[in-house]
Amino acid sequence: MTELLSSLTEFLVAVRGAQPLLLSGLVKTAEAAILAILLGTAFGLIFGLMLVYGGKILRLAVKIYVDVARGIPGLVKIFTVYYLVNQLVIEATGYRMSAMLCGIIALAIHASAQIAEMTRGAIQALPRGQSEAGKAIGLTFGQIQFNVIFPQAIRQILPTWVTSAGEVVKGTTLLSLISVPEFFVAIKEAAAREYIFFSFYLFAMLVYFVIIYGIELFGRHLEARFNKY
Amino acid sequence: MQSCSVPRLAAGILVAATAFSVAGAQAQQAESKLYEILDRGHVIVGTGSTNVPWHFVDDENELAGFDVDMGKLIAKALFDDETKVEFVKQAPDARIPNLLTDKTDITCQFMTINTQRAQKVEFTIPYYREGVALLMPKNGRFENREAMDAAIADGETVHIAVLQNAGAEDTVHDVISDVQVDQYEEQGLVFEAVDSGRADGGVVDLSNVMWLVKQHPDRYMLGGKGTLAQSYGCAVKPGDQIWLNFANAALREAMNGRTFPEYADAFERWFGERPPAPQTGFPAELR
Numbered sequence: 001m002t003e004l005l006s007s008l009t010e011f012l013v014a015v016r017g018a019q020p021l022l023l024s025g026l027v028k029t030a031e032a033a034i035l036a037i038l039l040g041t042a043f044g045l046i047f048g049l050m051l052v053y054g055g056k057i058l059r060l061a062v063k064i065y066v067d068v069a070r071g072i073p074g075l076v077k078i079f080t081v082y083y084l085v086n087q088l089v090i091e092a093t094g095y096r097m098s099a100m101l102c103g104i105i106a107l108a109i110h111a112s113a114q115i116a117e118m119t120r121g122a123i124q125a126l127p128r129g130q131s132e133a134g135k136a137i138g139l140t141f142g143q144i145q146f147n148v149i150f151p152q153a154i155r156q157i158l159p160t161w162v163t164s165a166g167e168v169v170k171g172t173t174l175l176s177l178i179s180v181p182e183f184f185v186a187i188k189e190a191a192a193r194e195y196i197f198f199s200f201y202l203f204a205m206l207v208y209f210v211i212i213y214g215i216e217l218f219g220r221h222l223e224a225r226f227n228k229y
Numbered sequence: 230m231q232s233c234s235v236p237r238l239a240a241g242i243l244v245a246a247t248a249f250s251v252a253g254a255q256a257q258q259a260e261s262k263l264y265e266i267l268d269r270g271h272v273i274v275g276t277g278s279t280n281v282p283w284h285f286v287d288d289e290n291e292l293a294g295f296d297v298d299m300g301k302l303i304a305k306a307l308f309d310d311e312t313k314v315e316f317v318k319q320a321p322d323a324r325i326p327n328l329l330t331d332k333t334d335i336t337c338q339f340m341t342i343n344t345q346r347a348q349k350v351e352f353t354i355p356y357y358r359e360g361v362a363l364l365m366p367k368n369g370r371f372e373n374r375e376a377m378d379a380a381i382a383d384g385e386t387v388h389i390a391v392l393q394n395a396g397a398e399d400t401v402h403d404v405i406s407d408v409q410v411d412q413y414e415e416q417g418l419v420f421e422a423v424d425s426g427r428a429d430g431g432v433v434d435l436s437n438v439m440w441l442v443k444q445h446p447d448r449y450m451l452g453g454k455g456t457l458a459q460s461y462g463c464a465v466k467p468g469d470q471i472w473l474n475f476a477n478a479a480l481r482e483a484m485n486g487r488t489f490p491e492y493a494d495a496f497e498r499w500f501g502e503r504p505p506a507p508q509t510g511f512p513a514e515l516r
Contacts (some may be wrong), residue, residue, distance in 0.1 A: 021290045083330055090331075099317075121309075179319045179327075185278070186237055189286040192279035197421035197440065 040111025048119020
């Protein structure tokens with residue numbers, strides 16, 4: 001018992017010492033996750049709409065993008081963007097993307113493919129009569145989307161969107177492999193410095209759980225709001 | 230018929246010669262990363278951040294360690310300012326790809342010089358010679374190395390953790406044979422395996438073991454040293470002799486020349502002893 005207490009104290013002292021390190025890692029993780037979720041959601045919605053309403057060629061192009069993006073493991077996507085796409089961009093424009101940007105793009109590609117499929121599914125799940133009724137009373141395409149389809153579709157999308165957002169947060173840990181100093185890198189650095197591994201990894205588990213559970217709670221809150229419709 | 234006066238001809242030749250030499254100098258400058266770095270104003274050094282005492286984040290949350298000091302030493306050689314350096318923290322397996330895709334100018338990350346790697350990158354002269362040793366936990370399955378050897382002789386399976394690396398099995402067998410070798414992705418995971426009892430010992434760099442046993446005598450002990458030595462060098466992208474020569478000059482002078490005190494200070498700071506000072510007179514490296 002005393003041994004446990006002393007090692008706990010030792011760990012807490014170590015966490016305190018590593019506070020700036022861990023905080024800056026947490027900020028980087030948050031930055032990457034938030035930007036990837038926002039970008040992924042925006043593009044996912046657009047691609048989803050294209051899948052439903054686009055012409056044959058557009059639909060096919062988006063379908064290929066979605067299938068390819070969903071069929072490649074996250075880490076492979078990250079490496080592809082960091083090493084291959086980055087190199088092509090440098091050769092074409094001379095602009096060098098930062099590791100962080102590459103990571104955000106890779107995570108956003110993953111999220112956008114998931115969200116595109118969700119959006120397509122949610123819209124197509126609605127009875128055709130909904131948009132036809134909108135047309136019948138003289139609403140424009142935009143009005144039908146925003147006032148009729150979306151409020152209903154969003155209820156379908158939200159639960160899976162929350163899962164996707166959680167996946168993006170989990171995916172940020174892979175960014176350590178392309179030198180982004182995110183939270184898990186900070187954990188590894190702190191653990192290596194103090195030679196306290198197990199406790200620091202346990203701590204990381206706790207922090208990630210709190211973040212992802214927080215997103216889930218936020219999703220539930222939104223769901224409750226949209227269920228009023 | 231108009232004839233060219235001598236002074237005009239001379240001026241013409243001078244202009245042409247100047248133009249030629251300027252173009253020549255530009256062409257030469259465009260060919261090496263050295264000039265790119267000097268123009269940029271800082272050098273980009275690839276290193277890790279999770280291995281004490283080589284490269285780690287210290288109590289002030291700054292990158293520190295012997296590799297980091299080598300990076301600073303190269304920055305000082307370039308700009309006479311050791312702060313003109315940007316460190317890219319990378320995993321060990323990103324060392325070569327990041328060099329080849331120009332994400333780093335040079336990598337100093339306890340990189341063992343071997344001929345397989347030398348086919349992909351070019352190594353500088355070595356800046357440290359490392360060996361390996363067996364790290365054993367104080368409250369582990371075996372009281373000491375003798376007990377471990379006895380168990381192996383009895384046919385028991387002994388797990389030894391090691392960092393996934395080129396020739397990792399041979400590395401372990403240099404210290405201890407007839408054991409189950411478990412390779413781990415990160416040095417940290419090797420210590421974790423030892424701490425948690427998943428491995429009965431870990432074969433890591435001698436410098437690491439010495440540092441750990443000194444820091445935590447209650448937790449660890451030395452389980453024997455290996456016999457093989459390996460050289461650590463910095464590495465650069467192949468095909469740039471000018472930049473490689475510069476890096477070599479910087480390191481060589483730090484070990485054998487005027488900048489020796491900087492190198493020696495770093496050495497003493499991380500390995501606890503001062504290396505032998507260079508002798509004047511006949512150059513030691515030609516002995």
